């Protein structure tokens with residue numbers, strides 16, 4: 154009997170204990186949950202604080218001498234924070250998530266005076282490829298610029314003509330110059346060309362070093378996200394119209410201006426190497442002038458291409474000239490509909506031989522320039538026009554004086 158009572162009491166005690174434990178457990182779980190929530194908030198707060206202040210992400214938006222030193226340990230978001238502004242930035246970045254494990258990307262702000270060159274080509278191409286048009290969309294409206302990229306040996310003998318061309322249009326253009334690395338000359342502080350040289354490597358005529366230089370120019374220009382159009386020029390090029398006309402023509406164009414055509418002769422198809430097949434077929438193969446003009450999409454395409462360019466480097470060697478085939482063929486493969494297939498830079502190939510005609514002092518006149526300016530027919534955004542060329546080459550340094558005398562008429566200052 155007492156045993157039964159004991160058992161009863163025992164089970165009563167057990168029940169009491171059980172209910173107490175459940176109650177306790179319930180309270181514990183609730184408090185644990187609250188505690189977890191609280192620590193989550195704290196951790197989140199700390200992270201945000203760290204991101205903004207301790208990691209120096211914000212301070213890395215401001216100029217630093219070592220801004221292009223090897224990637225630091227700071228957050229990969231610093232690029233986004235610097236360039237998009239945190240409050241309005243959408244929660245999901247358009248970047249590939251695999252990017253999160255990579256070091257930070259520190260792209261220069263949109264301020265010409267802060268433009269700092271990147272010396273390592275691979276790093277340069279990687280950074281430039283990040284600034285894709287879909288990233289730019291988040292930046293909101295900003296005035297588009299035209300990037301004028303000069304491929305030159307040394308100084309620009311026709312610079313005074315260009316100075317007049319650019320005068321009064323600050324904020325609508327950017328200038329980049331690739332020279333021979335030994336060239337150390339620098340124009341005066343007042344010049345539009347002052348400190349616009351990019352880190353350069355030796356360039357040999359007809360070799361891939363030429364295309365390397367073009368890609369280097371494009372990559373540097375892509376780092377400024379206001380640049381929308383990219384025109385490659387030489388030291389022997391001149392502008393044929395005033396800045397406003399050139400700017401509106403390029404910014405308003407629906408397509409790019411890359412000369413690209415199928416040349417059945419030995420100097421065209423004859424330079425194709427079967428070993429590029431199957432990636433580049435003879436049907437894809439194109440020829441064209443080196444002096445291209447591309448929009449942002451194509452510029453990114455060119456600098457981030459690592460499937461076609463190695464083939465050109467290996468299998469297009471003299472007498473195949475890579476600068477005459479690579480960009481014309483690439484655009485024909487990746488986006489033929491984005492190209493007008495014509496160059497925006499006039500050159501006279503009427504003399505036979507490997508080099509085009511070079512104009513000297515006696516040869517230049519307003520009549521010649523007007524013929525180049527208005528003497529052709531082509532299509533622009535689907536309409537026929539007589540303005541087919543905005544630039545012309547090759548002009549010898551001796552043409553500087555006559556050209557300077559013509560600039561009032563050329564640029565429409567007193568007409």
Ligand SMILES: *[C@@H]1O[C@H](CO)[C@@H](O)[C@H](O)[C@H]1NC(C)=O
Pocket residue numbers: 249250251
């Ligand atoms: C993201 O990156 C990974 C590895 O780098 C790659 O395999 C994948 O295709 C990328 N995805 C996109 C959408 O680019």
Ligand SMILES: *[C@@H]1O[C@H](CO)[C@@H](O)[C@H](O)[C@H]1NC(C)=O
Pocket residue numbers: 264265266267
């Ligand atoms: C660019 O930066 C310099 C130096 O900080 C500053 O003086 C100038 O006003 C800035 N220009 C623009 C357009 O932000």
Ligand SMILES: *[C@@H]1O[C@H](CO)[C@@H](O)[C@H](O)[C@H]1NC(C)=O
Pocket residue numbers: 485489490492493494
């Ligand atoms: C340029 O050439 C490509 C073929 O190479 C063609 O698909 C494209 O329509 C051409 N563009 C124009 C504007 O004719």
Ligand SMILES: *[C@@H]1O[C@H](CO)[C@@H](O)[C@H](O)[C@H]1NC(C)=O
Pocket residue numbers: 394395397398564565566
């Ligand atoms: C620029 O040239 C166009 C014609 O090409 C002309 O109508 C315009 O007035 C010129 N602009 C200036 C500022 O002279």
